[in-house]
Amino acid sequence: xxxxxLNGPNLNLLGSREPQVYGHHxxxxxxxxxxxxxxxxxxxxRFGQSNHEGQLVDWIxxxxxxxxxxxxxxxxxxxxxxxxxxxxxxxxxxGTDVPLIxxxxxxxxxxxxxxxxSYIAPVARAVICGxxxxxxxxxxxxxxxxxxxxxx
Ligand code: DQA
Numbered sequence: 174x175x176x177x178x179l180n181g182p183n184l185n186l187l188g189s190r191e192p193q194v195y196g197h198h199x200x201x202x203x204x205x206x207x208x209x210x211x212x213x214x215x216x217x218x219r220f221g222q223s224n225h226e227g228q229l230v231d232w233i234x235x236x237x238x239x240x241x242x243x244x245x246x247x248x249x250x251x252x253x254x255x256x257x258x259x260x261x262x263x264x265x266x267x268g269t270d271v272p273l274i275x276x277x278x279x280x281x282x283x284x285x286x287x288x289x290x291s292y293i294a295p296v297a298r299a300v301i302c303g304x305x306x307x308x309x310x311x312x313x314x315x316x317x318x319x320x321x322x323x324x325x
Pocket of ligand 1: 182183184251252253254255256276277278279280281288
């Protein structure tokens with residue numbers, strides 16, 4: 174099964190963008206971390222970043238296609254600023270019924286009020302925020318757990 178790890182606007186700037194908020198790791202570091210974690214769980218990784226809302230919608234549709242074929246493990250979405258503005262993203266998640274974890278590097282609840290509301294959260298299975306890029310590893314572990322055979 175495949176895990177989609179999707180990243181929204183400005184996350185290509187990770188490492189140099191407000192490092193006091195988002196840390197010093199680059200998006201390439203995050204991709205490597207996800208790759209390693211997926212290998213540990215024998216999951217395939219599809220990793221993407223886009224500054225365009227419609228591209229993120231298209232990727233969710235792709236994940237939805239895999240979901241219908243029984244080949245999707247889950248989606249990890251850091252929608253970045255679109256978390257707080259987008260209706261198209263939750264519509265795509267609802268429309269495809271993909272199992273999804275909303276992720277934020279920073280603790281959005283400790284920041285400006287406009288970051289406290291998420292349009293994604295009501296259609297997400299879980300939300301991870303405030304753990305830095307380590308959150309990506311935890312999200313992949315959780316997706317692997319969803320797909321693991323039931324244990325006693
Ligand atoms: C973010 C938090 C968002 O509020 C912000 O717009 C981002 C990144 C995070 O990962 O902490 O771009 O999603």
